[in-house]
Amino acid sequence: MKSLLPRLRTLVIGLLVITGTVVQAQDEEGTKTMDIYGFIMMDAGYNFNQIDPNWFDVVRPTKLPTYKNQYGTDGNFFFSVRQTRLGFKNYFDTPLGQLFTQFEFEMFGTGVDAGQTTIRLRHAYAELGQFGVGQYWSPFMDIDVFPNTVEYWGPNGMVFFRNVQFRWMPIKGDTRLTFALERPGASADQGVYAGRVELQGVTPRFRVPDLSGEFRKALPVGYVEVAAITRLIEWEDNNTDQYDLSDRAIGWGVNLSTNLKFGGGKDTFRGSVVYGKGIQNYMNDAPVDVGIENDFGNATAPVKGVALPLIGIVAFIDHTWNEKFTTAVGWSMLSIDNSDGQDDDAFHAGQYAALNLMYYPVKNLMAGIEFQYGDRKNFRDDFNPSILKTQFSFKYNFSQSFYKK
Numbered sequence: 001m002k003s004l005l006p007r008l009r010t011l012v013i014g015l016l017v018i019t020g021t022v023v024q025a026q027d028e029e030g031t032k033t034m035d036i037y038g039f040i041m042m043d044a045g046y047n048f049n050q051i052d053p054n055w056f057d058v059v060r061p062t063k064l065p066t067y068k069n070q071y072g073t074d075g076n077f078f079f080s081v082r083q084t085r086l087g088f089k090n091y092f093d094t095p096l097g098q099l100f101t102q103f104e105f106e107m108f109g110t111g112v113d114a115g116q117t118t119i120r121l122r123h124a125y126a127e128l129g130q131f132g133v134g135q136y137w138s139p140f141m142d143i144d145v146f147p148n149t150v151e152y153w154g155p156n157g158m159v160f161f162r163n164v165q166f167r168w169m170p171i172k173g174d175t176r177l178t179f180a181l182e183r184p185g186a187s188a189d190q191g192v193y194a195g196r197v198e199l200q201g202v203t204p205r206f207r208v209p210d211l212s213g214e215f216r217k218a219l220p221v222g223y224v225e226v227a228a229i230t231r232l233i234e235w236e237d238n239n240t241d242q243y244d245l246s247d248r249a250i251g252w253g254v255n256l257s258t259n260l261k262f263g264g265g266k267d268t269f270r271g272s273v274v275y276g277k278g279i280q281n282y283m284n285d286a287p288v289d290v291g292i293e294n295d296f297g298n299a300t301a302p303v304k305g306v307a308l309p310l311i312g313i314v315a316f317i318d319h320t321w322n323e324k325f326t327t328a329v330g331w332s333m334l335s336i337d338n339s340d341g342q343d344d345d346a347f348h349a350g351q352y353a354a355l356n357l358m359y360y361p362v363k364n365l366m367a368g369i370e371f372q373y374g375d376r377k378n379f380r381d382d383f384n385p386s387i388l389k390t391q392f393s394f395k396y397n398f399s400q401s402f403y404k405k
Contacts, residue, residue: 032090032091032092032093032403032404032405033090033091033401033402033403033404034088034089034090034091034401034402035088035089035090035399035400035401035402036086036087036088036399036400036402037086037087037088037089037397037398037399037400038084038085038086038087038397038398038399039083039084039085039395039396039397039398040081040084040395040396040398041081041083041084041085041393041394041395041396042079042080042081042393042394042395043057043078043079043080043081043082043083043150043152043391043392043393044077044078044079044080044391044392044393045057045077045078045389045390045391045392046075046076046077046078046389046390047074047075047076047077047078047387047389048074048075048387048388048389048390049064049074049385049386049387049388050064050065050069050070050071050072050073050074050385050387051063051064051065051071051387052064052065052071053071053115054114054115055114055115055153056076056078056080056115057078057080057082057152057391058151058152058153059151059153059352059354059372059373059374059387059389060153060156060285060374061156061285061334061347061350061351061352061374061375061376062156062285062286062287062347062350062376064350064374064375064376064385064386064387065385066345066378066383066385067345067383068383080117081107081117082106082107082108082109082117082152083106083107083108083152083393083395084106084107085104085105085106085107085122086104086105086106087102087103087104087105087122087123088101088102088103088104089101089102090102094128096128096129097128097129098128099126099127099128100126100127100128101125101126101127102123102124102125102126102136103123103124103125104121104122104123105119105120105121105122106120106122107119107120108120108152121135122135122162123135123136123162130168130169130170130172131166131167131168131169132165132166132167132169133165133166133167134164134165135162135163135164135165136162136163136165136167137161137162138159138161138162138163138165138180138182138212138229138282139165139167139178139179139180139212139213139214139227140159140161140212140213140214140227140228140229140253140255140279140282141158141159141160141161141227141255141282142159142214142225142227142255142257142272143160144223144257144259144270145158145257145259145270145271145272145314145316146158146160146270147270147316147318147328147330147354148318148326148328148356148358149328149354149356149370150356150358150368150370150391150393150395151354151370151372151389151391153284153285154284154352155284155314155316155330155332155352156283156284156285156286156312156332156333156334156350156351156352156374157272157274157283157284157311157312157313157314157332157333157334157352158272158274158283158284158312158314158332159227159253159255159272159274159279159282159283159284159312160282160283160284161281161282161283163182163183163210164182164183165180165181165182165183165212166180166181167179167180167181168180173218174216174218174223175216175217175218175223176214176215176216177213177214177215177216178213178214178215179211179212179213180211180212180213181209181210181211182209182210182211182212183209183210184206184208184209184210184231184232184233185206185281186204186206186231186233186251186278186280186281186288186289186290187280187281187287187288187289187290188204188235188288188289188290188291188292188305189287189288189290189291189292189342189343189346190292191291191292191339191341191342191343191346192292192341192342192343193292193303193341197239198239198241198243198245199245200239201237201238201239202235202236202237202238202239202245202246203235203236203238204233204234204235205234205235205236206232206233206234207232207234208232210229210230210231210251211229211230211231212227212228212229213227213228213229214226214227214228215227219260221260221261221262222258222259222260222261222268223258223259224256224257224258225255225256225257225258226254226255226256227254227255227257228252228253228254228255229251229252229253229255229276229279229282230250230251230252231250231251231252231278231279232248232250232251233248233249233250233251233278233289233290233307234246234247234248234249235247235248235290235305242300243300243301243302244300244301245301245303245304247301247304247305249277249278249290249305249306249307250277250278250307251276251277251278251279251289251307252276252277252278252279253274253275253276253277253279253282254274254275254276255272255273255274256272256273256274257271257272257273257314258270258271258272263319266319266320266321267317267318267319267320268317268318269315269316269317270314270315270316270317270318270330271313271314271315271316272312272313272314273311273312273313273314274310274311274312274313275309275310275311275312276309276310277307277308277309277310278290278307278308279310280308280310280336283310283312283334285334285350285352286310286312286334286336286347287336287346287347288308289307289308290305290306290307290308291305291306291308291338291339291341291342291346292304292305292306292339292341292342293305293306293339293340293341294340294341303341306339308336308337308338308339309336309337310334310335310336310337311334311335312332312333312334312335313332313333313334314330314332315330315331315332316328316329316330316331316332316354317329317330323360324359324360324361325357325358325359325360326357326358326360327355327356327357327358328354328355328356328358329354329355329356330353330354331351331352331353332351332352332353333349333350333351333352334349334350335348335349336348336349338379338380342379343379344378344379344380344381345378345379345380345381345383346378346379346380347376347378347379348377348378348379349376349377350374350375350376350377351373351374351375352372352373352374353372353373353374354370354371354372354373355370355371356368356369356370356371357369357370364396364397364398365395365396365397366393366394366395366396366397367392367393367394367395368392368393368395369390369391369392369393370390370391370392370393371388371389371390371391372387372388372389372390372391373386373387373388373389374386374387375387
């Protein structure tokens with residue numbers, strides 16, 4: 001933690017210096033606004049069952065054990081501040097319209113930093129008129145489907161991906177239309193053939209960006225949205241043996257989502273259904289995009305890679321009891337059609353559910369208690385682990401706007 005503080009201090013000071021320089025350089029262009037915002041959040045809870053220790057403070061069905069006692073014994077208490085967040089937004093008036101920039105990070109380590117409390121980039125994005133560039137929400141996802149829960153990771157059947165992109169927004173506002181070219185990428189499961197020398201020389205190739213788009217139609221009681229994506233996933237065999245495993249797969253998906261208010265505006269239904277092939281890395285909690293499949297009748301390519309089909313569902317209701325209390329309750333699922341060359345314990349399906357009570361005693365302060373459930377089903381064996389968690393969270397929001405004309 002001590003080594004993290006100097007990094008965080010340097011990052012914030014550097015950003016303020018850069019931002020101040022930008023504001024000063026724009027003095028002759030018109031109105032400038034800078035928002036500094038974020039929150040401090042502490043989570044404490046109890047895991048009644050096991051989960052990968054790098055993901056102790058979330059519910060991810062893909063991170064549940066694949067065999068009995070893989071992660072030790074049941075029953076562990078945890079504390080975490082990894083949801084804590086800091087962000088900066090800037091608005092500049094220019095002759096070409098308003099320039100909007102956003103830089104935001106949190107403390108939840110993933111990837112090589114999984115399990116750590118460390119700086120993680122969320123957004124690094126700029127938008128001018130109809131065009132935007134940088135790391136931002138993929139148009140294929142709908143962030144408004146995310147329920148008002150305190151558990152960090154969220155519904156496993158939801159499309160959820162911040163990606164580096166170039167986007168065009170010909171229609172902006174409550175009703176909107178967006179297209180984007182996104183950074184490509186995918187992962188593969190070598191399954192029962194993992195470690196074979198014939199596969200060690202097979203490398204991925206991404207010659208073109210992913211293409212995504214969304215259309216949202218505003219309604220008096222909310223909205224409906226349809227989003228789609230298509231992507232080219234290729235791999236090349238660089239070995240010099242008798243096999244040629246080079247091939248490609250087309251990934252694609254369609255995501256239907258909505259927010260609908262009812263009950264006099266006190267209730268909001270948040271739901272989505274996504275179906276596609278080879279789009280796992282765009283999902284909130286899914287493993288690989290490409291699986292291995294047997295093709296023993298082919299002498300030069302006895303195995304091949306295939307884009308794995310999936311379906312994901314989210315159904316949550318956010319209810320407002322009064323100005324002090326709210327509740328979120330709902331369920332989500334993800335199911336994958338596995339290929340026959342995958343391991344028996346490969347991830348096949350998972351469920352996620354949550355129920356909470358949130359209390360807002362004063363402005364900018366929240367305390368909540370939540371009960372969470374997740375389960376996992378393996379591909380071909382009978383192991384079906386689940387997890388039950390209870391979590392208490394305390395959150396303090398802060399924000400400050402600086403305005404200059």
